[in-house]
Amino acid sequence: MKILVVGAGGREHALVWKIAQSPLVEKIYCAPGNPGIAQLAECVALKADDVDGLLAFARDNAIDLTVVGPEAPLTLGIADRFRAAGLTIFGPSQAAARLEGSKSFSKDLMARYDIPTAAYRTFDDRDEAAAYIRTQGAPIVVKADGLAAGKGVIVALTVEEALAAVDDIMVAGAFGAAGSQVVIEEFMAGEEASFFVFTDGKNILPLASSQDHKRVYDNDEGPNTGGMGAYSPAPVVTEALHRDIVETIVRPTIDGMAQDGCPYAGILYVGLMIADGKARVVEYNARFGDPEAQPLLVRLKSDIVPVMLACATGELAQTELAWHDKAAVCVVMASGGYPADYVKGYPIQGLDAAAKIDDLIVFHAGTANKDGQVVNHGGRVLGVTGLGVTVAEAIAKAYEGVEKISWQDVHYRKDIGRKALNR
Ligand code: AMP
Secondary structure (H helix, E strand, O other), X not given: OEEEEEEOOHXXXXXXXXXXXXXXXXXXXXXXXXXXXXXXXXXXXXXXXXXXXXXXXXXXXOOOEEEEOOHHHHHOOHHHHHHHOOXXXXXXXXXXXXXXXXXXXXXXHXXXXXXXEOOEEEEOOHXXXXXXXXXXXXXXXXXXXXXXXXXXXXXXXXXXXXXXXXXXXXXXXXXXXXXXXXXXXXXXXXXXEEEEEEEOOOOXXXXXXXXXXXXXXXXXXXXXXXXXXXXXXXXXXXXXXXXXHHHHHHHHHHHHHHHOOOOOOEEEEEXXXXXXXXXXXXXXXXXXXXOOHHHHHHHEOOOHHHHHHHXXXXXXXXXXXXXXXXXXXXXXXXOOOOOOOOOOOOEOEOHHHHHOOOOEEEEEOOXXXXXXXXXXXXXXXXXXXXXXXXXXXXXXXXXXHHHHOEOOOOEOOOOOOHHHHOO
């Protein structure tokens, strides 16, 4: 088979790495890819949101399966366009991707199908939103309705902070069109976890549990980022809770979407808040999480290609995935200054030394080649994933790799996975 992977981050490097192990695959392309991916696949100079270009490429090169990494092309309808052209693609339709693209769409679905989540109301009027916040009090959560690159969510600790957030979103237009509506939500306390399932729109195939670290500094301090590290399995998701999540959250979500006439096929990410042994939905994403994809795919033993093909063609019969027993911990190495401004182009040292370590794998995210050297080229630059018999061993392994690698102003968290040890 010839496979095209769309995207350029650590998630896509992990996907390409996993797909490359399948005996079904003869050639992998990645658009646009990165220098790490280029070691395993032919990189194609097409942007991830260039739907016309990607469609023409897939047609011209007789691609058997296209795998979409990021959300942007999904919300632009890449899956619909490919299917209309008779091409096989892994990823939800534009209508189904609204689960991620519109907070009010996903909150309304959860309300209709009794899926546990925070109480909420949607407003398109600033004064009504402000009045509601005053009646509810703080802490309270303010969200821009549309896609805001993970930055449109303000967890306000005071009423004043919440009112300022509404003004930022609705009056100052901090998130453009994404902020014409706001969702005001009950604050949920607890521990977060990420839950992924493969689905063909009817059948569900859950993945192992995982946990992300969204804040930029140790002890979950500082601003939110795309994710500074992740590990799998997440002990907060016990076996009983895992079953419960499938029954009370995933099953009604997938059935509800089908019943509403927009079946969801692809990988569904459910962000959860767990308290007192019960899970509630924080958000849905229409794609693999990054960095969670990195430790998850390193732990996955089953061939991923038949699973993605079955999801894409509505024939998902497999009910279980096989996993390596070892735990995996991924530490993200970022450019100094991220998630705000940072300087690009510093040469990265130590990649060869890290590559020699057993049970360690380095996925590239924001890297580029410059004058024959790999340099930092994005906010999140590398994902260093270590495997170990215990989470503690996997943490030690990941940091053994991290310590071999350096560039000017590099930043990474020193406490990835510690939450799992504290249980
Ligand atoms: P979202 O983009 O909806 O995932 O929100 C980003 C982050 O904000 C989440 O990962 C949570 O840490 C936090 N968050 C969102 N909604 C809530 C909520 N209702 N209660 C507490 N924290 C929340």
